[in-house]
Amino acid sequence: xxxxxxxxxxxxxxxxxxxxLVALGYTLVFSVLGVINFAQGALFSVGGYxxxxxxxxxxxxxxxxxxxxxxxxxxxxxxxxLAAAGSGLVGLLVERVAFAPLRRRNAEPLLALIxxxxxxxxxxxxxxxxxxxxxxxxxxGSDALGGLPDALVIAGARIRTIQLLLLLxxxxxxxxxxxxxxxxxxxxxxxxVAEDATTAQLLGIHSEAMVRLAFFLSGAxxxxxxxLIGVSVSLPGPYFGIGYGLKGLAVLVLGGLGSVPGAIAGxxxxxxxxxxxxxxxxxxxxxxxxxxxxxxxLLRPRGLLGRRTVEKV
Amino acid sequence: xxxxxxxxxxxxxxxxxxxxxxxxxAGQLSxxxxxxxxxxxxxxxxxxxxxxxxxxxADGGFPxxxxxxxxxxxxxxxxxxxxxxxxxxxxxxxxxxAIATIALVEIVRVAILxxxxxxxxxxxxxxxxxxxxxxxxxLPALALLAVAGWLCQRLERMPLGRAMAAIRDDELAARCMGxxxxxxxxxxxxxxxxxxxxxxxxxxxxxxxxxxRQGSFDASITTLAFVILGGSRTWLGPVVGGLLLTALxxxxxxxxxxxxxxxxxxxLLGPVLAPQGLITPALLERLGGWGLRSATxxxxxxxxx
Numbered sequence: 001x002x003x004x005x006x007x008x009x010x011x012x013x014x015x016x017x018x019x020x021l022v023a024l025g026y027t028l029v030f031s032v033l034g035v036i037n038f039a040q041g042a043l044f045s046v047g048g049y050x051x052x053x054x055x056x057x058x059x060x061x062x063x064x065x066x067x068x069x070x071x072x073x074x075x076x077x078x079x080x081x082l083a084a085a086g087s088g089l090v091g092l093l094v095e096r097v098a099f100a101p102l103r104r105r106n107a108e109p110l111l112a113l114i115x116x117x118x119x120x121x122x123x124x125x126x127x128x129x130x131x132x133x134x135x136x137x138x139x140x141g142s143d144a145l146g147g148l149p150d151a152l153v154i155a156g157a158r159i160r161t162i163q164l165l166l167l168l169x170x171x172x173x174x175x176x177x178x179x180x181x182x183x184x185x186x187x188x189x190x191x192x193v194a195e196d197a198t199t200a201q202l203l204g205i206h207s208e209a210m211v212r213l214a215f216f217l218s219g220a221x222x223x224x225x226x227x228l229i230g231v232s233v234s235l236p237g238p239y240f241g242i243g244y245g246l247k248g249l250a251v252l253v254l255g256g257l258g259s260v261p262g263a264i265a266g267x268x269x270x271x272x273x274x275x276x277x278x279x280x281x282x283x284x285x286x287x288x289x290x291x292x293x294x295x296x297x298l299l300r301p302r303g304l305l306g307r308r309t310v311e312k313v
Numbered sequence: 314x315x316x317x318x319x320x321x322x323x324x325x326x327x328x329x330x331x332x333x334x335x336x337x338x339a340g341q342l343s344x345x346x347x348x349x350x351x352x353x354x355x356x357x358x359x360x361x362x363x364x365x366x367x368x369x370x371a372d373g374g375f376p377x378x379x380x381x382x383x384x385x386x387x388x389x390x391x392x393x394x395x396x397x398x399x400x401x402x403x404x405x406x407x408x409x410x411a412i413a414t415i416a417l418v419e420i421v422r423v424a425i426l427x428x429x430x431x432x433x434x435x436x437x438x439x440x441x442x443x444x445x446x447x448x449x450x451x452l453p454a455l456a457l458l459a460v461a462g463w464l465c466q467r468l469e470r471m472p473l474g475r476a477m478a479a480i481r482d483d484e485l486a487a488r489c490m491g492x493x494x495x496x497x498x499x500x501x502x503x504x505x506x507x508x509x510x511x512x513x514x515x516x517x518x519x520x521x522x523x524x525x526r527q528g529s530f531d532a533s534i535t536t537l538a539f540v541i542l543g544g545s546r547t548w549l550g551p552v553v554g555g556l557l558l559t560a561l562x563x564x565x566x567x568x569x570x571x572x573x574x575x576x577x578x579x580x581l582l583g584p585v586l587a588p589q590g591l592i593t594p595a596l597l598e599r600l601g602g603w604g605l606r607s608a609t610x611x612x613x614x615x616x617x618x
Binding site for chain 1: 573
């Protein structure tokens with residue numbers, strides 16, 4: 001009984017950690033530009049597929065280059081890190097094509113919802129052209145995890161190592177990011193731009209560079225999430241990131257737009273709540289995140305930890 | 314290249330575009346249209362396959378008056394849902410409202426997927442056909458679009474439409490002028506839902522099968538793209554956007570698998586190249602002789618000697 005509960009809680013915390021990663025990605029971009037990057041889900045997919053290819057996976061029969069793969073496979077952790085960096089670079093590209101042209105023209109922020117979604121559609125369909133619509137499974141066993149055993153026994157409960165790694169890696173990424181934002185010079189500059197871009201510019205902060213940094217980090221977080229989920233579950237098809245992107249959006253609002261602790265707390269809350277849904281009702285699990293979101297928005301229109309803003313006339 | 318079936322789809326796209334346009338004309342970014350479309354479609358699919366009093370025949374035929382009744386009921390149910398939900402969500406501002414309405418779409422989608430009587434992932438199939446060919450659906454779709462377009466045109470001269478425009482320009486100022494903003498926003502939201510619900514009922518018969526995938530997050534953004542690319546300042550914009558963007562993936566079919574990438578590029582580049590959309594009030598002004606100008610434009614001209 002206790003073992004099952006422990007397993008359930010760990011599963012919940014692990015997927016909660018991934019939700020927090022995605023939500024933090026939204027938060028970074030939202031805090032500097034005040035817009036939502038709807039390509040986040042597509043970047044999640046990109047990260048999953050990059051990890052797969054970097055670990056030596058081969059393209060399936062429906063892809064553009066069937067049977068093609070990178071020579072030799074990288075260890076799990078290195079592939080994950082490089083895939084995150086790669087997704088970050090794709091995130092930068094999304095900023096260039098979908099956000100920068102609108103900013104230069106001072107266009108309505110609403111338009112960025114459409115352009116970023118367009119970028120997402122392009123990315124997901126490029127993935128489909130390259131990799132085909134089929135699902136991919138990562139190699140399992142100790143080879144895949146760099147010599148670690150497939151499962152551990154903790155307090156009598158058998159726990160998949162990858163779930164534990166998922167939780168640890170996302171916790172480490174979230175912690176590193178929060179510390180960096182809080183303490184470092186770069187992090188402070190980013191927060192200054194988030195507070196007031198014009199004033200930050202006057203104080204000598206290159207705000208355009210900070211915007212690019214936010215997009216890179218945001219893409220890297222999404223890519224990291226995609227790689228982690230890919231390794232722990234599988235890659236069911238190029239669209240798999242979109243669902244996580246949506247859940248991340250719910251987490252984002254649940255915690256309060258632009259709030260880093262809110263994104264983390266919201267992610268964990270959502271992951272745990274989903275894990276506690278009994279298996280008979282598992283079909284309804286996907287609606288739970290949005291039902292919680294709905295109720296929270298009605299009680300606290302700015303999210304759990306959102307800042308209250310005063311309407312100025 | 315454009316056959317009757319595609320024409321009906323294009324008209325459905327135009328109707329959904331108008332449904333997104335209505336709340337936006339009152340300054341409210343609601344992405345709930347696919348939820349109401351799904352509700353209307355599911356109701357029609359259930360009624361026509363389960364309720365024999367509507368007159369579905371053994372060979373899959375269906376009387377036209379029953380179709381019209383279903384369109385009315387679909388609109389009514391969606392409108393009631395909007396009345397209920399709107400009271401709660403319309404207190405939210407901007408992006409919070411957008412995300413709450415996405416949440417509504419997802420909840421409705423998962424509900425249709427899991428309810429015991431909606432057919433699960435397969436959905437409801439063999440929905441009876443009131444018309445033998447796709448061409449038959451052109452008439453009700455055109456009629457619904459004509460009614461919706463006429464209503465939007467009329468709104469510009471009615472107190473409700475003027476109040477919506479005032480809220481879009483400045484909600485606080487509108488409230489200070491004594492406009493009951495909650496009531497006006499709710500009216501726009503309910504109108505939008507009625508339109509989407511009726512369209513769903515029609516679409517369920519046209520498509521012959523109906524499942525949870527009909528109302529998804531993707532549809533939320535595609536229908537918003539109809540409005541943004543077509544132009545959100547006049548009701549003709551969403552109609553043109555809906556017609557063109559629904560036709561585009563089909564017209565691109567000859568280029569093969571690259572077509573969805575190209576479709577994405579259009580959505581990506583459209584707002585950059587034409588931030589106001591294709592149909593702008595300025596464009597209508599230039600086409601003024603066609604009698605498409607809104608009443609307000611004419612009034613301002615009269616005021617300037």
